[in-house]
Amino acid sequence: xxxxTHSRKQEEELRKQEGRMPPGQxxxxxxxxxxxxAIPAFDPATWNFRVWGExxxxxxxxxxxxxxxxxxxxxxxxxxxxxxxxxxxxxxGVAVKTLLECGLFxxxxxxxxxxxxxxxxxxxNLPLEIVLADNFLLATHFEGQPLTPEHGAPLRGIxxxxxxxxxxxxxxxxxxxxxxxxLEFLSEDNPGFWEQAGYHNEGNIWKEQRTARS
Ligand SMILES: Nc1nc2c(c(=O)[nH]1)N[C@H]1C(S)=C(S)[C@@H](COP(=O)(O)O)O[C@H]1N2
Ligand SMILES: [Mo]
Numbered sequence: 001x002x003x004x005t006h007s008r009k010q011e012e013e014l015r016k017q018e019g020r021m022p023p024g025q026x027x028x029x030x031x032x033x034x035x036x037x038a039i040p041a042f043d044p045a046t047w048n049f050r051v052w053g054e055x056x057x058x059x060x061x062x063x064x065x066x067x068x069x070x071x072x073x074x075x076x077x078x079x080x081x082x083x084x085x086x087x088x089x090x091x092x093g094v095a096v097k098t099l100l101e102c103g104l105f106x107x108x109x110x111x112x113x114x115x116x117x118x119x120x121x122x123x124x125n126l127p128l129e130i131v132l133a134d135n136f137l138l139a140t141h142f143e144g145q146p147l148t149p150e151h152g153a154p155l156r157g158i159x160x161x162x163x164x165x166x167x168x169x170x171x172x173x174x175x176x177x178x179x180x181x182x183l184e185f186l187s188e189d190n191p192g193f194w195e196q197a198g199y200h201n202e203g204n205i206w207k208e209q210r211t212a213r214s
Contacts, residue, residue, distance in 0.1 A: 020077055020087060020163055022205040028084040031142070033150045036193070040119040040179050042154050049155065051099075053185035054111035059104060063154065067140075069094045070102065074137050076160035079205045081172040081194075091158050093139035096183070097132050110187040116157045119179035124192035125201070126159070126175055128185070135160055135168045138180065152178025161205065171203040172210070 006014070012027040021027070044063040052058035061069075072095045077087040096114075099105065107128075114131040116124050130136055139158045140147060147153040157176040162168055174194050195201050200209035 015087060018163075020161070021085060022079055022161075023208050024210075025079055025083055025085040025205075028086045031078075031086050031089065031151070032080070032084055034080060034082065035150075035178055036122070037120055039149050042149070042179075044154070047154065048181070050117075050182035051105050051185070052182065053115075054108040054187055055185050056106040056108065066094070066155070069104075070098050072098065072137060074134070074139075074158075074162075076135055076158075076162045078158065078160040078173045078176075079170075081174055081199065081203065081210050089160070090143050091137055091139040092141035092144075093137045093155070093158075095134075095137055100132075107185065111185040113186040113189045115184040115186060115190055115192060116175075116177040116180055117182040117184060118156075118177040119181060122177055122179070122193050124157070124175045124177050125186075125190055125195060126171065127169075127189075130159065130169055130171070130175075131183075133168055134165070135162050135170060136176075139176075152180070155180045170205050172205055174199065175203060 008027055015021050047063045049061045049066050071092060073092045075088060075090045078089055079085045112128050114126050114128055136159045139156050140154060142151055156178040157180050159171055159176045161170040191201060198212050200212055203209050
């Protein structure tokens with residue numbers, strides 16, 4: 001937790017010693033707002049969430065249906081490729097693993113990658129392994145409050161590092177799409193918006209995989 005008597009630099013040093021600061025990152029005390037383009041409007045009456053691709057039967061959920069799904073709370077550290085890190089962020093939402101366990105859809109054996117589809121064409125790709133892991137969530141709440149429009153309301157993907165779980169593969173935060181509208185399961189990898197723009201396909205925070213050339 002943040003100690004108010006520490007300066008930001010002291011706190012950053014401490015977190016480095018704890019092994020929670022990936023190389024080249026600096027500590028942010030608030031969650032910055034970062035995205036390409038405008039903030040889309042949310043209409044609960046027309047919003048839906050679709051899952052399709054390498055699954056047995058595609059599904060579409062309304063906002064009302066989505067809110068009834070079993071929920072998970074997750075605390076983790078998020079790391080942006082532009083070099084800020086926000087530690088101990090608390091999110092609440094629905095785990096993709098839970099959707100599978102509830103039988104909402106079934107994966108085909110060919111499913112190996114997942115493309116998140118957000119409003120206005122933003123996409124980002126992850127291996128299935130990460131989407132089903134404990135450090136990925138379909139989040140509706142941040143720090144106990146519903147997401148604000150600028151942070152991706154009503155639903156976003158999030159991915160980050162859980163302290164003391166070094167075996168979880170952890171990419172940079174761009175691989176969580178704000179204003180998320182669907183998940184496409186794929187047999188072959190398909191680079192998303194920033195990945196096509198020259199960012200690294202895996203974007204591992206510990207290996208500092210920022211751009212495709214790094
Ligand atoms: N739809 C959409 N999602 C996005 C982005 C974007 O440009 N569009 N930017 C990503 C990046 S680079 C980061 S660091 C996080 C920032 O989330 P925040 O603004 O809530 O801190 O959102 C990610 N999700
Ligand atoms: Mo980012």
